[in-house]
Amino acid sequence: MKSKYIFIALVLSSCTNSKFYGYVYDYDTDKPIQNVSVDINGVITETDSVGHFSANLKLNEDCVIMLQKEKYALKKVYRKPDSLGMFSKRNLDKHKIYLFKKESDFSNK
Template sequence: MKSTLIFIVLLFCSCTNNKFYGHVYDYDTEQPLQNVFIDINGTKIQTDSSGYFYLKVNSNSILKLSLRKDGYSTKNLYRKPDSSGGFSKRNLSNNKIYLFNEKSDFSKK
């Protein structure tokens, strides 16, 4: 009985996944950006018409995000899990990522 309980606890701990999501916007116009290519730890997704993206991720791993869109500077971000080993909903609710247009004064030259 004891070993079964330990197995179940370990199974639930190893299956912890969180939803990582956010919105991508143009820095100058504040408009959402559609069809931004996002690579999160090797998994590739795109933003929808409202600039929204979402992916289930392992909550215990560091995320490396790379955002790319023609006409915009590529942006690389790193995200660590919070102290509980996950990405809390409070932290995820305000995931706004801004891309700089290549013509912007803030883009990398």
Template sequence: MLFVLLLCSCTTNTFSGYVYDYDTEHPIKNVQIDSNGNQTETDSSGYFSIQVKPNKICKIVLRKEGYATKIVNRKPDSLGVFSKKNLRNVRIYLFDKDSDLSH
């Protein structure tokens, strides 16, 4: 039983999604994504995938020159894990830095 609990606390989940420009709805490539020390960036279709620990709140920071920095927070459920829906194929929109919505 202890082994199973240790295994659960050490496993990771993958948070994935797509990043789009809010105004044009076009995908944004080369968005820098950071989550608790793990880093990646979006590909040409705006897609990214990053490892997150299942038993911790994950704070995901998205940065791209010309856009306002966006922070996305995800919390695990009461069992300390994320549902597949909570982590898969999330759509995230970035606002132009000069947009009224970014302030």
């Protein structure tokens, strides 16, 4: 009987999600950018008026984050979950992802 409960707990825990979130800012102005298309492993969302985005992702899954906005260079960010299979609260919460304008010296040309 105990093994049945352990099996159910393992199945349920493998299906749980982890909240992944961050902020997108303009490199030159250090201001948040709204309406940035954010694709995280096929989960598509958009930044709000303060540059914030979030998505629920499967635990233990590496992330490829694609950020796109007109007049800005495409940006790819790679993230791995921590040892518990989650994205720590520090993941991108207080850190910013910066986008470069296409005409910037730092953009991919």
